[in-house]
Amino acid sequence: MAYEGDELLDEITNSEYKYGFVTNIESEMAPKGLNEDIIRFISAKKNEPEWLLTWRLNAFRQWQKMTEPSWAHVDYVPVDYQDIHYYSAPKPKKELSSLDEVDPELLKTFEKLGISLDEQKRLTGVAVDVVMDSVSVKTTFKEELAKHGIIFCSMSEAVQEHPELVRKYLGTVVPVSDNFFAALNSAVFTDGSFCYIPKGVRCPMELSTYFRINEAKTGQFERTLVIADESSYVSYLEGCTAPIRDEHQLHAAVVELVALEKAEIKYSTVQNWYPGDKDGKGGIYNFVTKRGICLGDHSKISWTQVETGSAITWKYPSCILKGNNSIGEFYSVAVTNNKQQADTGTKMIHLGKNTKSTIVSKGISAGYSNNSYRGLVKIAKGATNARNFSQCDSLLMSDKCGAHTFPYIEINDKSAKVEHEATTSKIGEDQIFYCNQRGIETEKAISLIVNGYCKEVLNQLPMEFAVEAQKLLAVSLEGSVG
Amino acid sequence: MISIQNLHANIEGKEILRGINLEIKAGEVHAIMGPNGSGKSTLASVLAGREEYEVTEGKVIFNAKDLLELSPEDRAREGLFLAFQYPVEIPGVSNVNFLKTAVNEIRAYKGMQPVSAKEFLQMVKDRSALVELDSKLASRSVNEGFSGGEKKRNEIFQMAMLEPKFAILDETDSGLDIDALRIVANGVNKLKNKDNATLVITHYQRLLDYIVPDFVHVLYKGKIVKTGSKDLALELEEKGYDWIKAELGETV
Ligand SMILES: Nc1ncnc2c1ncn2[C@@H]1O[C@H](COP(=O)(O)OP(=O)(O)OP(=O)(O)O)[C@@H](O)[C@H]1O
Ligand SMILES: [Mg+2]
Numbered sequence: 001m002a003y004e005g006d007e008l009l010d011e012i013t014n015s016e017y018k019y020g021f022v023t024n025i026e027s028e029m030a031p032k033g034l035n036e037d038i039i040r041f042i043s044a045k046k047n048e049p050e051w052l053l054t055w056r057l058n059a060f061r062q063w064q065k066m067t068e069p070s071w072a073h074v075d076y077v078p079v080d081y082q083d084i085h086y087y088s089a090p091k092p093k094k095e096l097s098s099l100d101e102v103d104p105e106l107l108k109t110f111e112k113l114g115i116s117l118d119e120q121k122r123l124t125g126v127a128v129d130v131v132m133d134s135v136s137v138k139t140t141f142k143e144e145l146a147k148h149g150i151i152f153c154s155m156s157e158a159v160q161e162h163p164e165l166v167r168k169y170l171g172t173v174v175p176v177s178d179n180f181f182a183a184l185n186s187a188v189f190t191d192g193s194f195c196y197i198p199k200g201v202r203c204p205m206e207l208s209t210y211f212r213i214n215e216a217k218t219g220q221f222e223r224t225l226v227i228a229d230e231s232s233y234v235s236y237l238e239g240c241t242a243p244i245r246d247e248h249q250l251h252a253a254v255v256e257l258v259a260l261e262k263a264e265i266k267y268s269t270v271q272n273w274y275p276g277d278k279d280g281k282g283g284i285y286n287f288v289t290k291r292g293i294c295l296g297d298h299s300k301i302s303w304t305q306v307e308t309g310s311a312i313t314w315k316y317p318s319c320i321l322k323g324n325n326s327i328g329e330f331y332s333v334a335v336t337n338n339k340q341q342a343d344t345g346t347k348m349i350h351l352g353k354n355t356k357s358t359i360v361s362k363g364i365s366a367g368y369s370n371n372s373y374r375g376l377v378k379i380a381k382g383a384t385n386a387r388n389f390s391q392c393d394s395l396l397m398s399d400k401c402g403a404h405t406f407p408y409i410e411i412n413d414k415s416a417k418v419e420h421e422a423t424t425s426k427i428g429e430d431q432i433f434y435c436n437q438r439g440i441e442t443e444k445a446i447s448l449i450v451n452g453y454c455k456e457v458l459n460q461l462p463m464e465f466a467v468e469a470q471k472l473l474a475v476s477l478e479g480s481v482g
Numbered sequence: 483m484i485s486i487q488n489l490h491a492n493i494e495g496k497e498i499l500r501g502i503n504l505e506i507k508a509g510e511v512h513a514i515m516g517p518n519g520s521g522k523s524t525l526a527s528v529l530a531g532r533e534e535y536e537v538t539e540g541k542v543i544f545n546a547k548d549l550l551e552l553s554p555e556d557r558a559r560e561g562l563f564l565a566f567q568y569p570v571e572i573p574g575v576s577n578v579n580f581l582k583t584a585v586n587e588i589r590a591y592k593g594m595q596p597v598s599a600k601e602f603l604q605m606v607k608d609r610s611a612l613v614e615l616d617s618k619l620a621s622r623s624v625n626e627g628f629s630g631g632e633k634k635r636n637e638i639f640q641m642a643m644l645e646p647k648f649a650i651l652d653e654t655d656s657g658l659d660i661d662a663l664r665i666v667a668n669g670v671n672k673l674k675n676k677d678n679a680t681l682v683i684t685h686y687q688r689l690l691d692y693i694v695p696d697f698v699h700v701l702y703k704g705k706i707v708k709t710g711s712k713d714l715a716l717e718l719e720e721k722g723y724d725w726i727k728a729e730l731g732e733t734v
Contacts (some may be wrong), residue, residue, distance in 0.1 A: 434570040436554035437530050437563075438584035438644065441590070448583060452574025452623065 030087035036060065039187055042087050046190070049163060055468050059176040066180045072343040073404055074312050079250055079285060086188045086221070117200075149306030151196040152207055155223050158194035165196055169227055173256035173293045173320070181252040181287040181314075185221045189254070193220035196234040197263070206462050208237040224255040228263035230296065235266040237465055250312075253288045261296025261323065268461050269317075272309040274435040276477075278338050278367075280297070283311025290317035294326030294352075302329040303346065303458040306469040308476040311340060316374065318347035321355035321383075328357040331457040333469070335476045336401070345375035345406070347349030350386040350416070359390040362454050366397035366477055372404040374426050379416040386416045394424040395453055397446070397477065447474040483508045483679045484529075484549070484648055489540035500704035503541070506648070509676040513690055513715060514683045516701035517723050522683045523567050525701070526650045530564040531557050544648065552614045558584075559591035561647030565637035565654050567683075572624040576604060576635065580624050581643050588644065609642035615668040626701075630657035638666050642673055650681045655689040667692030676685045687715040700726055 016067040030041055037058055043053040131339035145152050151162060156168050164433050170356055176186045191210045209224065221297070238255075257265050267290075276283025286309070292301035319328030330346035348357035358375065365371040372392065379386045427449060435445030450456065451470050458466050485508045491499040493532030498521045506512050514524055528535045529542065542549040545560055552560065572580065585605075586596045597605070611621050613635050625633050634654050641649055651670070655663055660713055670693055674680065682693055690698070690712055698715045700708040700723075708714065718726075 180570045384700065428570070430570045431572055433530075433532055434566070434572070435580075435584075436639065437558050437566075438580070439555050439558035439587040440584055441587070443555075444583065444587070447578065448575050449572060452572055455574035 001319075003079075008315040019114070030085055030297065032085055033082045034060075034084070034086055038086055041474055042188060042190055044157070047088065048159055051154055051167065052159060053226075054178070055171070056187050058134075059183050060188075062177045063180065063183035063187055065172045066177075066183055069314075072314050072374070073370060074287065074314060074341040074343050076312050076341070081184075084250060089229050120413070135357050145203075146206065148201050149198040150201060150203055151194065153194055155189070155192040155194050156223065158225075162194070162196070165227065166194065166225065169225055169256065170223075171256075173258060173475075174254050174289050174292050178297045179289060182254050182289040185223060185252050185254040185289070189221045189223035192224045192253070193226075193384070194224070195226045195234065195236065197234045198227045199229045200231045201229075202232065203234040206235050206237055208239070220251045220253070222253045224253070225258075226256070226265055226267070227258045228260060228265045228299075230260045231262040232260075233460060234266045236268070237462065238267070239268045239272070239465075239468070246355075249284050251286045251288065251289075252285050255290040255317075257290075257292030257301055258297065259292065259294050259301050259323075259326075260298035262295060262298045264300040264302075265292060266302045266304070266460075267292070267317070268465055269303075269305040269307075270465055270472065271305065271460075272311070272472055275309050275338070275340050276311040282307065286310035286315060288313075288315045290315065291320065291347075292318070292328075293320040294323045294328065294355075297323040297352070298325045298327070300321050300327040302327075302460070304331040304332070304457060305333070305344075306457070306461070306472065307332070307342060307344060308341070308472045313340075313342040313344050315344045317344055318349065319357065320349045320351065321357065321386075322351045324352040325354045325357075326352055327355070328370075330357075330359045330361070330375075331362070331460045332361045333454045333457045333473070334361070334373075335364045335473060336371045336373055337366040337397075338369060339367070340369045342370070343372040343374055345373045346377040347378070348388060349367050350377075350379045350388070351382040352383060354385045355383060356387045357389075358390070359392070360456055361390075361392045362457055363392070363394045364397065364402035364450060364453070364473075365394065365402055368398075368400050370402040370404070372406060374406040374408075376408040376410070377418055377420075378410040379413050379418070381412040383413050384415045386413065386418075388416075388418045390420045392420070392422045393453070394422075395450070396424065396426045443474075443478060446477055450474075450477060483510075483544070485541075485543040486529075487541045487543075489525075489528065489542060490538045491524065492536045492538055493534055497538070498535075498704050499528060502701075502706060503583055503715070504699065504706065506679045506681065508647075508679055510697070511680045511682065511693060511695045513693075513695040513698045514681065514701050514706075515685065515698060515715060517717055520701045521704045522701050523652055524704075526567075526652045526681075526683065529557075529650065530554060530562065540714050545619065547689070555587070556591070558644075558646075559588045561678075563641050563644055563646030563649040565634075565641055565651045566654040567656075568623050569628075569633040569637055569681075571626045573626050573627075577622060581606070581640060584640075584644060596727050605643060612638055612642050612672060613638045614665050615639045627699065631659060631662050634658055635662060635666055638669050645673075645678075646679070647678050649678070650683065651691050652683045653685065654682075655684055655686060663689065664692060673695070687719040689717045702726060702730070 025314055032039055036057060039056050042174060045164045047481055095476045174182050176183055195207055197203050225238055257267060259265050294301055301319050307313055317330060321328050326349050334344050336342045359375060361373045363371040363373055377388045392405050396403055403424055409418055431449050432442055432445045450473055458469055461469055486502050486504040489499055489502040502525060505635050514522055537550055547556060582602055606620055610617060615635055619632060625636060628636060634657055658666060698710050698712055699706045707730060
């Protein structure tokens, strides 16, 4: 990919978190705290069928019995789950059919985010679903997609319009009791995106979701479900931002992907939640469960993530390779600066025969941050001829940051071939000086070097996202030399 | 062009440059020769602004500016270029993107608009032809996996792209095969004009057959101990450095 690193960088003038504005939109909130009544309130607000309420309540009961995981290499003030609003919807909350009906304040927000829907609609061919706080605001391009039989809508809408699909797949990849945060999400999720690609359809455009937490003291618990039916293809993008706030905010999303026979799902994330300030004040706790299942033979799921934001990231997009000859991929760049902490990686669970997985993880740590890769490659008995290749690189930008790699490998079939490579390097003074000597200042040099280091991953992203990701990398690492 | 006056520099408390005086005028080519470890690369690094070296004494005037006051990138933008003895690899950054960034940084410093894509591509085409650089190398990552000779050739390609006023070539000839040496040297000659100057660091007089110097200096233990015409290089080639040491009163 030919990228214009220099031009991108010209745009970046300061290292402040530029998405840190708050939109002044009236919103409707549930009272703080979590109990069965709140769940009933959410479910009722959303006019949900009985089975879903039951499902939520079951999740809640399971969650109450669970404890927050503590094995990750992160350290934080515990979340007070009773001090969060579990429902916040921008008002008015009626169905919006044209952009004119969207709250102008909201439109301004999107403009600041650089995703003017209007423009998106006309120019880019990217269909966008925007989830603001908890509610999906607008899905563009719906008509165009409908022509191909593609369903792309908010989760709430899907529950109303396509209950059979939701009911069939919801919680099948990430079961309610999978982990503490997934259980919490299952109990209280308020919206998210839903996508179904019918048999044999190649989705003609990138589908995209933008998540934004706006209200104070709210948590965001969106639920995304992507189903690619036989021989279909979809590329799905996800971006996130949040305003600057002093207190920590919780983001506990669940994403489930289902790929049927010969289907392919490419899921890309550029995560830029507010990371907190230099001293670690504020910032998003990003505790996310993402998992895909290659259910059918010859199916493929590919995760690409560029993680630059959040105070804490706890995230392991995974693939269950159930179908024979299925393929799982994980490409990740995780940047931590200042006091950020990231514990991220993937799980590749090989169940089918001749399954293949590739893991490429690039960690970049700066400041006082901690960056861990945690990955599991599991080859089940009978998963003959499974292959895995893992490459985990760490780049250190300072003497005070940390990089850690925790690769777990479980092989239960002798025919498996698993390769793991790992490197740790410090950003080279020689490289920086070389750039300086060609007239390139240090900040820009670092950005060039880091973008080069991440190239393998950035190349996986669709063009417009790659550009965004490069900008973010540069911004995240400003002032990190030394 | 550049005036180096009584330059002293240390690394890790050890004095490497011990009073260098050198005057280079526009249009001139100077060569520096000298035994291993005498401080040739150190001089190049100090001029380019490498921070590890501490300048303890002396002054360098470049384009009527106090060179030592400028940051390394500003020195480059003022027109100082160093072809490194050991060019660095930058994985994942294409040569072309790297150079475009460099060209535009330098242009911005001079208050010029960024180069247009078309103009830039034409430049790449012309200048890579000048040193007969394989066009594939231009799009590969900076020096990554380049052979020793390719790296050297790439340095001169970069020089051609950046059009410096003053270029220091630190052992650009080492690692080049016989044909490459001729090609690269011809490239350097074509870039030469009455407004720029070149400082060639080399161990071999062979290079100086192609790039004919106006002056040859011998650097020894951090000092220029002898200056002559290009014949001095021939003499060194023949006799080695012992006679110079002897002249300095050292026992050999
Ligand atoms: N980073 C460093 N730390 C310690 N000593 C150094 C460092 N860099 C250079 N030196 C020393 O400074 C002296 C001069 O080195 P320099 O590289 O300038 O020599 P040179 O004349 O270029 O030699 P050559 O012909 O081998 O390239 C050497 O003794 C070298 O070991
Ligand atoms: Mg040297």
